[in-house]
Amino acid sequence: MNRVNQQEADQNPEATLYIGNLDENVTEAILYELMLQAGPIVHINLPKDRVSQTHQGYGFVEYKTEADANYAASIMNQIWLFGKSIRVSKSASDKQNGFEIGATLFVGSLDPLVDESTLQQTFSVFGPFAKPPRISRDTDGSSKGYGFVSFTDFEHSDRALESMDKQYLMNQQITVTYAFKHDGKGGRHGDETERLLALQAKKNQYIVPQQAIQAPPPGATSRRG
Template sequence: MFGGSIERSCRVCRDNATRKSLGYGYVNYYSVQDAERALETLNYMSIKGKPCRVMWSQRDPERRRNTASNIFVKGLDPTIDNKALHDTFSVFGNILSCKVSTDNNGKSRGYGFVHYEAEEAAKIAIEKVNGMKIANSTVFVGPFIKREERGEETIVENYTNLYIKNMPPTWDDAKVAALFGEFGEVSSSVLLNTEDGKRFALVNYKTAEAAKAAVDALHRKDMRPELGEEAATETPKEAAAPDADKGEDSKEGEEEEKDPRDSKRSGRRSSSI
């Protein structure tokens, strides 16, 4: 019994070859009232140490792919989780799905997505929350834009977040913080690894001037002349794209909210930020 009600059917989706769980499933109730009660009661409840997300199943693929009601939020305080983000934005309309992007250790990357049922709710949320302070951070809220729809010409001028790759293997968190701290006050910095072992860092400055100074000084600068390797910093392509999304298109890339049935049933889930 999921949520104290009797289910009509329940199944966990698995990989066709390995039979390993894909991390999502479907529960079908006899009544809408029971489904609504489960949604309200169990959403973001911890299951084996991980908060689950419960949302309505959208069978219409066009509705799932509609990004007009999907918004992007960045600059989130590390304390903001899925539930806190949902509670903040649910006052503007019915939310189909809501997610804060996290790394492999469950630490927030500072951005997330909210997918509304109605486009009007998304517009109101952008108007009301953009530039507002949530917890200890001022957030940017804008319409979500797919990667293929972004143009190279839409470069953000007032960025504060930097993505750093091709770093020497000896660099650690302290080295990143010290080096980039020379150009201005750093709000946060973190050194991370992708699933295939590639290293990258995220640095967020207090001001856009400091971020630009760091880019001007360090972009493609040879940090290990004896090996001829370069360190590279990248700036955001446009206002609604997370800065951490330049290195990995699969996992670290955009995470547009979509129904898992749109992806191939493989051992690796396709993600939707």
């Protein structure tokens, strides 16, 4: 597997949790100590505003296994932290009723200044997200130069790919393609089989329409609806 393929495959959305409604006093160290109680953590990230360097009220925690992530979501959701009830849920929210849509794009060659909010603002014009856009980061929080954007439908992801591949974002040409699946077989999302399954699931009403998930704007906190 080449370097680009490895980049796309080294994240495990099934073991990643979205943590929302975080108080401004929450740090990565505090969140790490809290979430570590559920199992070993691979990576933790609190996206920060580029100017103020304060986190934006949400973050992501990746566990070693999906089982640990599921356990953490079950025991940590709605606990109180600095006077706020935090929201903990699976980041891979494009699984609905056991069916994975697969409309997930890999966005590469990103400028180091591109963060989750930038991806949200850039790609939200193409359709609703299935989960908040995510930048892959090193342990020190710096961007690895690539990220992931997941839509609720292939129509939206196709439009985003066709419109944004080889375009410039912050004066740097980016690449957009369908992300690799996590089944270890090297296939990408968006193949014919996946599209047929998604179409059939819609016809059978296996996929329940849900409110689009948007990454909170800088300085905002996630609130339960």
